Amino acid sequence: MFTLCPNCSQQQELTAEQLRVTRAILYCPQCAIHFDALEQLSDSRHDARPASSGEGVSGSTPIPPFAPVQEPSNRHGHKLGAFSGRYRLSGSDSPAMLPWEQARQVANPHWRPGVLAGLLLLAGQLLYFHGDGISQNHLLRRFCQPLKCPLPAYQNAAELAIVSNALEPLPDHGHLFKVLVVNQAAFAQTYPEIDLTLQDYEGNAIAHRRFRLKDYLLNPEAASIQPDAMVELRLHIAPTTQNVGGYTFDLAY
Numbered sequence: 001m002f003t004l005c006p007n008c009s010q011q012q013e014l015t016a017e018q019l020r021v022t023r024a025i026l027y028c029p030q031c032a033i034h035f036d037a038l039e040q041l042s043d044s045r046h047d048a049r050p051a052s053s054g055e056g057v058s059g060s061t062p063i064p065p066f067a068p069v070q071e072p073s074n075r076h077g078h079k080l081g082a083f084s085g086r087y088r089l090s091g092s093d094s095p096a097m098l099p100w101e102q103a104r105q106v107a108n109p110h111w112r113p114g115v116l117a118g119l120l121l122l123a124g125q126l127l128y129f130h131g132d133g134i135s136q137n138h139l140l141r142r143f144c145q146p147l148k149c150p151l152p153a154y155q156n157a158a159e160l161a162i163v164s165n166a167l168e169p170l171p172d173h174g175h176l177f178k179v180l181v182v183n184q185a186a187f188a189q190t191y192p193e194i195d196l197t198l199q200d201y202e203g204n205a206i207a208h209r210r211f212r213l214k215d216y217l218l219n220p221e222a223a224s225i226q227p228d229a230m231v232e233l234r235l236h237i238a239p240t241t242q243n244v245g246g247y248t249f250d251l252a253y
Contacts, residue, residue, distance in 0.1 A: 001013070001014055001015065001016070001019075001041060001042065001043055002014075002041075002042050002043075002044065002045050003026065003037040003038075003039075003040045003041050003042070004040040005026075005028040005030065005031065005033070005035055006035050006039065006040065007028065007031045007033055007035070008028065008030045008031045010028050010030040010031070011045065012026060012028070012037075014026070014037065019037065019038075022037075024036060024037045024038045025037070141154065141187055142186075153188075153189070153190045153224070154185060154187040154188065154189050154190075155189055155190055155192075155253040156185055156189065156253075157192055157251050157252055157253055159183065159184045159185035159189070160181045160182070160183060160184070160189070160192060160225075160251055161181060161182045161184050162179060162180070162181055162251070163180040163181065163182060163230065164178075164179070164180045165177075165178065165179040165180070165249065166178050166179075167237075167244070167247050170236075172239060173239040174236060174237050174238050174239045175198075175236075175237040175244060176234065176235070176236060176237070177194075177196060177234070177235040177237055177247070177249070178232060178233070178234050178235075179194070179232070179233045179249065179251075180230065180231075180232050180233075181225075181230070181231060181232075181233065181251065182228070182229070182230045183225040183226065183227055183228065183229050183231075184228070185227060186227055187227060188224045188225060188226050188227060189224060189225050190213070190223070190224055190225075190253070191213050191217060191220065191223050191224070191225060191231075191233070192233075192251040192252060192253055193210055193211060193212055193213065193251070193252050193253065194210070194211040194216070194233060194235060194249060194250075194251060195208075195210045195211075195249060195250040195251075195252055196208070196209060196210075196211060196235065196237075196247060196248075196249045197247060197248045197249070198237070198240065198244050198246075198247050199244070199245055199246040199247060199248070200242055200243065200244070200245050200246075201243065201245030201246070202245070203245075203246065206240060206242045206244070207240055210252075211235055215235070216233060216234060216235050
Protein backbone atom coordinates (compact mmCIF):
# COMPACT_ATOMS: atom_id res chain seq x y z
CA MET A 1 0.00 0.00 0.00
CA PHE A 2 1.02 3.63 -0.56
CA THR A 3 0.17 7.00 0.93
CA LEU A 4 1.20 10.64 0.43
CA CYS A 5 2.29 13.32 2.83
CA PRO A 6 -0.40 16.03 2.54
CA ASN A 7 2.24 18.77 2.97
CA CYS A 8 5.03 17.82 0.57
CA SER A 9 3.40 14.98 -1.43
CA GLN A 10 6.22 12.65 -0.41
CA GLN A 11 5.14 9.09 -1.24
CA GLN A 12 5.58 6.34 1.40
CA GLU A 13 5.09 2.61 1.07
CA LEU A 14 3.66 0.72 4.04
CA THR A 15 1.98 -2.52 5.10
CA ALA A 16 -1.15 -3.33 7.08
CA GLU A 17 1.01 -4.35 10.04
CA GLN A 18 2.74 -0.95 10.01
CA LEU A 19 -0.67 0.72 9.93
CA ARG A 20 -1.67 -1.26 12.97
CA VAL A 21 1.52 -0.54 14.93
CA THR A 22 1.56 3.18 14.12
CA ARG A 23 -2.25 3.43 14.27
CA ALA A 24 -2.10 5.03 10.80
CA ILE A 25 -0.14 8.07 12.01
CA LEU A 26 3.08 8.40 9.96
CA TYR A 27 6.04 10.74 10.19
CA CYS A 28 7.37 12.50 7.10
CA PRO A 29 11.11 13.17 7.39
CA GLN A 30 10.92 15.51 4.38
CA CYS A 31 8.85 18.16 6.15
CA ALA A 32 9.02 16.80 9.74
CA ILE A 33 5.28 16.43 10.39
CA HIS A 34 2.93 13.64 11.43
CA PHE A 35 -0.04 12.91 9.18
CA ASP A 36 -2.95 10.51 8.83
CA ALA A 37 -1.96 7.81 6.33
CA LEU A 38 -5.58 6.81 5.71
CA GLU A 39 -6.43 10.08 3.94
CA GLN A 40 -4.23 9.28 0.91
CA LEU A 41 -4.09 5.49 1.26
CA SER A 42 -4.01 3.59 -2.03
CA ASP A 43 -3.10 0.15 -3.34
CA SER A 44 -1.03 1.63 -6.20
CA ARG A 45 1.69 4.22 -6.38
CA HIS A 46 0.58 7.83 -6.59
CA ASP A 47 1.68 10.01 -9.45
CA ALA A 48 4.16 12.66 -8.37
CA ARG A 49 2.46 15.99 -7.74
CA PRO A 50 3.76 19.31 -6.52
CA ALA A 51 3.56 20.25 -2.88
CA SER A 52 0.60 22.40 -1.85
CA SER A 53 2.76 25.07 -0.17
CA GLY A 54 4.82 25.83 -3.31
CA GLU A 55 7.99 24.94 -1.43
CA GLY A 56 7.73 21.22 -1.97
CA VAL A 57 9.93 19.16 -4.17
CA SER A 58 9.40 18.91 -7.93
CA GLY A 59 9.55 15.79 -10.01
CA SER A 60 13.16 16.46 -10.88
CA THR A 61 14.34 17.38 -7.42
CA PRO A 62 16.01 14.44 -5.70
CA ILE A 63 14.32 13.41 -2.48
CA PRO A 64 16.63 12.75 0.44
CA PRO A 65 16.32 9.32 1.99
CA PHE A 66 14.22 8.84 5.11
CA ALA A 67 16.04 9.17 8.38
CA PRO A 68 15.87 5.79 10.13
CA VAL A 69 14.10 5.78 13.44
CA GLN A 70 14.96 3.22 16.10
CA GLU A 71 12.50 0.34 16.19
CA PRO A 72 10.43 0.50 19.39
CA SER A 73 10.85 -2.07 22.12
CA ASN A 74 9.04 -2.91 25.33
CA ARG A 75 10.38 -2.52 28.87
CA HIS A 76 12.14 -5.90 28.63
CA GLY A 77 14.12 -4.82 25.58
CA HIS A 78 12.24 -7.07 23.13
CA LYS A 79 11.53 -5.64 19.68
CA LEU A 80 7.89 -5.08 18.90
CA GLY A 81 8.48 -6.25 15.29
CA ALA A 82 6.79 -5.43 11.98
CA PHE A 83 7.69 -1.74 12.30
CA SER A 84 9.80 0.01 9.67
CA GLY A 85 12.42 2.52 10.75
CA ARG A 86 10.89 4.96 8.27
CA TYR A 87 7.78 5.51 10.39
CA ARG A 88 7.62 7.11 13.79
CA LEU A 89 4.78 7.85 16.22
CA SER A 90 5.13 10.60 18.75
CA GLY A 91 4.17 9.84 22.35
CA SER A 92 1.90 12.91 22.36
CA ASP A 93 -0.18 11.63 19.44
CA SER A 94 -3.53 10.01 20.21
CA PRO A 95 -4.83 8.69 16.86
CA ALA A 96 -8.41 7.69 16.34
CA MET A 97 -9.46 4.06 16.11
CA LEU A 98 -8.66 2.32 12.87
CA PRO A 99 -11.63 1.33 10.69
CA TRP A 100 -11.10 -2.43 11.09
CA GLU A 101 -10.67 -2.33 14.85
CA GLN A 102 -13.59 -2.99 17.18
CA ALA A 103 -14.34 -0.90 20.21
CA ARG A 104 -13.19 -2.55 23.42
CA GLN A 105 -16.02 -3.11 25.86
CA VAL A 106 -15.24 -1.98 29.39
CA ALA A 107 -16.43 -4.60 31.89
CA ASN A 108 -18.81 -3.51 34.60
CA PRO A 109 -16.80 -3.57 37.86
CA HIS A 110 -19.88 -4.66 39.83
CA TRP A 111 -20.60 -7.97 38.08
CA ARG A 112 -18.17 -10.06 40.14
CA PRO A 113 -19.68 -9.20 43.55
CA GLY A 114 -23.12 -9.81 42.05
CA VAL A 115 -22.16 -13.27 40.76
CA LEU A 116 -20.55 -14.16 44.11
CA ALA A 117 -23.66 -13.06 46.00
CA GLY A 118 -25.83 -15.15 43.65
CA LEU A 119 -23.69 -18.25 44.19
CA LEU A 120 -23.80 -17.83 47.97
CA LEU A 121 -27.57 -17.44 47.84
CA LEU A 122 -27.90 -20.58 45.70
CA ALA A 123 -25.67 -22.56 48.08
CA GLY A 124 -27.76 -21.40 51.04
CA GLN A 125 -31.00 -22.49 49.36
CA LEU A 126 -29.56 -25.91 48.51
CA LEU A 127 -28.42 -26.47 52.09
CA TYR A 128 -31.74 -25.28 53.50
CA PHE A 129 -33.98 -27.45 51.31
CA HIS A 130 -31.67 -30.43 50.61
CA GLY A 131 -29.09 -30.18 53.39
CA ASP A 132 -29.61 -33.69 54.78
CA GLY A 133 -29.29 -35.37 51.40
CA ILE A 134 -26.26 -33.33 50.37
CA SER A 135 -24.47 -33.98 53.66
CA GLN A 136 -24.71 -37.75 53.09
CA ASN A 137 -22.76 -37.55 49.83
CA HIS A 138 -19.51 -39.54 50.11
CA LEU A 139 -17.47 -37.21 47.86
CA LEU A 140 -18.58 -34.14 49.79
CA ARG A 141 -17.73 -35.72 53.14
CA ARG A 142 -14.29 -36.85 51.94
CA PHE A 143 -13.62 -33.32 50.69
CA CYS A 144 -14.75 -31.78 53.98
CA GLN A 145 -12.88 -34.15 56.30
CA PRO A 146 -9.46 -32.39 56.07
CA LEU A 147 -11.15 -28.98 56.04
CA LYS A 148 -13.20 -29.70 59.19
CA CYS A 149 -16.43 -28.60 57.50
CA PRO A 150 -19.43 -28.60 59.86
CA LEU A 151 -21.68 -31.29 58.37
CA PRO A 152 -24.61 -33.16 59.94
CA ALA A 153 -23.89 -36.62 61.32
CA TYR A 154 -23.66 -39.36 58.71
CA GLN A 155 -26.63 -41.74 58.79
CA ASN A 156 -27.10 -44.69 56.44
CA ALA A 157 -28.80 -47.76 57.87
CA ALA A 158 -27.91 -49.76 54.73
CA GLU A 159 -24.26 -49.65 55.84
CA LEU A 160 -25.00 -51.17 59.25
CA ALA A 161 -24.42 -54.92 58.92
CA ILE A 162 -26.30 -57.14 61.37
CA VAL A 163 -24.03 -59.89 62.71
CA SER A 164 -26.43 -61.53 65.17
CA ASN A 165 -29.62 -60.87 67.12
CA ALA A 166 -31.55 -62.58 69.91
CA LEU A 167 -34.53 -62.18 72.25
CA GLU A 168 -33.81 -63.78 75.66
CA PRO A 169 -36.35 -64.25 78.48
CA LEU A 170 -35.61 -62.67 81.88
CA PRO A 171 -36.55 -63.92 85.37
CA ASP A 172 -39.09 -61.09 85.78
CA HIS A 173 -40.96 -62.45 82.70
CA GLY A 174 -39.57 -59.63 80.60
CA HIS A 175 -37.17 -60.01 77.70
CA LEU A 176 -33.70 -58.83 76.67
CA PHE A 177 -33.32 -57.96 73.01
CA LYS A 178 -29.72 -57.92 71.67
CA VAL A 179 -28.40 -57.12 68.22
CA LEU A 180 -24.74 -57.02 67.14
CA VAL A 181 -24.01 -54.57 64.28
CA VAL A 182 -20.93 -53.44 62.33
CA ASN A 183 -20.58 -50.00 60.76
CA GLN A 184 -19.40 -50.70 57.22
CA ALA A 185 -19.44 -47.02 56.22
CA ALA A 186 -16.27 -45.00 55.69
CA PHE A 187 -17.54 -42.45 58.24
CA ALA A 188 -18.72 -42.56 61.83
CA GLN A 189 -22.49 -42.98 62.20
CA THR A 190 -24.90 -42.16 64.98
CA TYR A 191 -26.63 -45.06 66.70
CA PRO A 192 -29.83 -46.12 64.90
CA GLU A 193 -33.37 -46.29 66.16
CA ILE A 194 -34.76 -49.82 66.67
CA ASP A 195 -38.20 -50.66 65.32
CA LEU A 196 -39.19 -53.81 67.25
CA THR A 197 -42.37 -55.91 66.91
CA LEU A 198 -43.18 -58.83 69.27
CA GLN A 199 -45.28 -61.69 67.94
CA ASP A 200 -47.20 -64.61 69.41
CA TYR A 201 -46.60 -68.21 68.39
CA GLU A 202 -48.84 -67.80 65.37
CA GLY A 203 -46.91 -64.79 64.04
CA ASN A 204 -49.45 -62.19 65.04
CA ALA A 205 -48.15 -58.87 66.38
CA ILE A 206 -48.83 -58.42 70.08
CA ALA A 207 -46.62 -55.37 70.76
CA HIS A 208 -44.76 -52.79 68.70
CA ARG A 209 -42.52 -49.86 69.54
CA ARG A 210 -39.88 -47.69 67.92
CA PHE A 211 -37.04 -47.21 70.41
CA ARG A 212 -35.22 -43.88 70.22
CA LEU A 213 -31.59 -43.42 71.16
CA LYS A 214 -32.50 -42.03 74.58
CA ASP A 215 -34.39 -45.29 75.31
CA TYR A 216 -31.25 -47.45 75.29
CA LEU A 217 -28.25 -45.07 75.49
CA LEU A 218 -27.04 -43.08 78.50
CA ASN A 219 -25.51 -40.24 76.42
CA PRO A 220 -27.10 -40.37 72.94
CA GLU A 221 -25.77 -36.94 71.82
CA ALA A 222 -22.12 -38.02 72.10
CA ALA A 223 -22.53 -41.65 70.98
CA SER A 224 -21.37 -42.74 67.52
CA ILE A 225 -20.27 -45.91 65.78
CA GLN A 226 -16.82 -45.54 64.24
CA PRO A 227 -15.99 -47.03 60.81
CA ASP A 228 -15.55 -50.84 60.93
CA ALA A 229 -16.52 -50.85 64.62
CA MET A 230 -18.76 -53.58 66.08
CA VAL A 231 -21.25 -52.67 68.81
CA GLU A 232 -24.03 -54.47 70.65
CA LEU A 233 -27.41 -52.79 71.10
CA ARG A 234 -29.48 -53.92 74.12
CA LEU A 235 -33.14 -53.36 74.95
CA HIS A 236 -34.89 -54.44 78.15
CA ILE A 237 -38.49 -55.31 77.25
CA ALA A 238 -41.13 -55.18 79.99
CA PRO A 239 -43.34 -58.27 80.61
CA THR A 240 -46.28 -58.67 78.25
CA THR A 241 -49.77 -60.08 78.92
CA GLN A 242 -49.27 -62.66 76.16
CA ASN A 243 -46.59 -65.19 75.57
CA VAL A 244 -43.92 -64.02 73.11
CA GLY A 245 -43.25 -66.53 70.37
CA GLY A 246 -41.16 -64.43 67.95
CA TYR A 247 -40.15 -60.96 66.83
CA THR A 248 -39.14 -58.78 63.91
CA PHE A 249 -37.01 -55.65 63.98
CA ASP A 250 -35.48 -53.01 61.78
CA LEU A 251 -32.70 -50.45 62.21
CA ALA A 252 -33.60 -47.01 60.92
CA TYR A 253 -32.82 -43.29 61.08
